[in-house]
Amino acid sequence: MFGRSKPLELNVLVLRDADVIATALRTALAAAAPEERPGLERAAALVEQAAAVPDAALRARWVHERLTAAGHEGPVDSVRAVKTLRESVPGLGLLSAVQLTKDAAAHRP
Structure with a gap:
């Protein structure tokens, strides 16, 4: 093989702050007045629900x-989608864009 080979890797990181938010809600809930508790309990449930979403689903979203922001309306895993994604995210490599669009096609929002 000619040239330099690059390792195959996906350089997309999913960041989550749900644990920090959940801790803050639990702290607030512990000191909450009775009239505040229902709202805080609902908020805590929503944070737990958001934290349970798999990373693959977050990347697909x-x-x-x-x-959508770039105006793409065709199939998510098309060549045009890969091109559009790379144009909208400077620095995103071809391999990563292809893998992301394939994964996104498998996880419809």
Whole structure:
């Protein structure tokens, strides 16, 4: 093989702050007045629900959002989608864009 080979890797990181938010809600709930408790309990349940979403689903949602914002209306895993995603996210490599669009097609929002 000619040239330098690059390792195959996906350089997309999912960041979550749900644990920090859940801790803050639990602290607030512990000191809450009775009239505040229902709202805080509902908020805590929503944070737990958000924390349970798999990373793959979050990446798929991110891809769908980027493509929608860029005006892409075709199949998510098309060549045009890969091109649109790479244009909307400077520095995103071809391999990563292809993998992201394939994964996004498998996880419809």
